[in-house]
Amino acid sequence: MIVVGGGMVGASLALKVAMSGVRVALIEKRPPAEFEPSSPCGLRVSALNRSSESLLDTVGAWPELMAMRSHCYRRLSVWQQGGSRTDFDASEVGEAHLGYLVENDLIQRALWNALEQSNVALYTPDSVVELAQESSACHLKLESGAVLQGALVVAADGADSKMRSLAGIGVTGWDxxxxxxxxxxxxxxxxxxxxxxxxxxxxxxxxxxxxxxxxxxxxxxxxxxxxxxxxxxxxxxxxxxxxxxxxxxxxxxxxxxxxxxLKRQHANHYVSGRVVLVGDAAHVINPMAGQGVNLGFQDVIALSEQLAAVQPDDWPQAAQAYERKRRGANLLMMSTMDGLYATFGSDKMPLRILRSVGLWAANRATPLKASALRYAMGLPLI
Structure with missing residues (x-):
């Protein structure tokens, strides 16, 4: 398998699939810089939920990340200015914390520390210039001149994905x-x-x-x-x-x-032959709730599970099963965030009253509040 893009999603997928004994190659144009403890915190930050924490631990990156820097948070507050407020606490669902706030660069660096100790073949700095697909394999020509062949190519190269374009997959979205x-x-x-x-x-x-x-x-x-x-x-x-x-x-x-x-973008489909999209190459969500990287990590979990269940000859079918599972879930999250954005972004009196009532009710509807909290944490609903 070939993974194009060594960001947070691509690097974690490469590690997860390689753990099952599959030969994996990872192509990345710009590998992450080494961690410098004296540097100020980076500008791009993710709120990792418990499901993402578990994935990073499974692939061996969590100890690396904790050895750098992170911040554990236990409470979450949502309110409209001058109006109602709802507070969530991990203790309400019997958990020690809600998640961790971590710089994106450090998540990627921790994953690369794990990659450098793995059997994943790293092609960096390098990039794809040509894609050719056959019924049984994909062929990639790299800028360095190297030619790679794989039973599946995973595009994890971000919102402006070149692999998505080479595979002929369009997108819909708006600013x-x-x-x-x-x-x-x-x-x-x-x-x-x-x-x-x-x-x-x-x-x-x-x-x-x-x-x-x-x-x-x-x-x-x-x-x-x-x-x-x-x-x-x-x-x-x-x-x-x-x-x-x-x-x-x-x-x-x-x-x-x-x-x-801020923009929204969704690939018209996630699979084209033996090319499959994950993370921002597949979907870019309104960052309001900090769910972007968590959705990408859910893609990693779903795709790796589907691939592990079959032989490489059946990977195109497994990729289709992954798309059926994740595209609808991602679309639902995107639409939910848009609905919240529209509701909270309006200062019209009926919506202000609706927001106030909703936040007041959320504070008192304990089962509903607990379910919302577990969902945000990436935990199973019970």
């Missing part, structure tokens, strides 16, 4: 007409064990505590407003953040900041 301003800050206290999102008409605002008294503040806003905020001097931006975020925000100073546009 949300909003950008996310991401600010890494140094806190003047130990980072708390709570992450929260508040909602206003212009978009959500999130507080994500990180390791070493740092945190990531995510501010969703209209593109011209994000551009204006990014043009501010650091002290002026600090003032703007303090005014925009709830009073719960700890005292801080800005270390770094960036922004990126």
């Amino acid at each position: 949300y007409q909003q950008h996310a301003l991401v600010v890494v800050v140094k806190l003047q206290q130990t980072a708390p064990d709570i992450t929260w999102q508040s909602y206003v008409e212009s978009g959500p605002r999130a507080f994500l505590p990180l390791a070493e008294e740092q945190a990531s503040l995510v501010w969703y806003h209209y593109p011209h407003e994000v551009k204006r905020l990014r043009s501010m001097a650091p002290l002026k931006l600090e003032e703007a953040v303090r005014e925009a975020f709830p009073d719960d925000l700890p005292e801080f100073e800005i270390l770094n900041q960036s922004s990126f546009p």
Whole structure:
């Protein structure tokens, strides 16, 4: 099997499949940098749920990750500014924690530390220039001149997937007409064990505590407003953040900041012959609930299980079974996030009342609240 793309999803899939004794080659254009303990936290952060934690542990990356830096969170708070608030706590479902907030670069680095100790053949830095498919195999020509053959090629090369294009798979989607301003800050206290999102008409605002008294503040806003905020001097931006975020925000100073546009994208199908899509190559979700990488890891679990159940000659059929299982689930999550985004993003009075009633009810409907919490953690519903 050949995996194209050595990010979080591609690297974890390569490790998971290789554990079953399958020969795996991994192609990656830009391998991750080594971890530098003195560096500030990265700008792109994931909220790993318990299911993702289990996968990373299975493939041997979790101890590597814990040896670097991460932040365990036990509580989650959701509220609309000036209105109702719902608080979730891991203890409500008998768990020690909800998940971990970790920099994406470190997740990838931990996976590569595990890859370098595995029997996965690494082609890096390298990239695919040609794809040819036959009934029994795929052939890839690489920029280095190498030619690889595999019974299955997995495209894990991101939202702008070249492999998806070479396989002739189209996408549908749209731009949300909003950008996310991401600010890494140094806190003047130990980072708390709570992450929260508040909602206003212009978009959500999130507080994500990180390791070493740092945190990531995510501010969703209209593109011209994000551009204006990014043009501010650091002290002026600090003032703007303090005014925009709830009073719960700890005292801080800005270390770094960036922004990126928000978009939704879904592949028209996940399989073309012996090419199969996973992660962002298959789906890009609104990042509001931090489910992007967790969905990608669910792809890894589902595809690796389907492949392990059959012989390589039957992998195209296993890939089709994977698509049936995951495409509907991913579409449901994408639509759910869009519905929440539309509901919480409106300041119209009927929806404000609906949000307030919904958050009030969630605080009191214990079984419903527990089910929602277990689902967000990636745990089975009971």
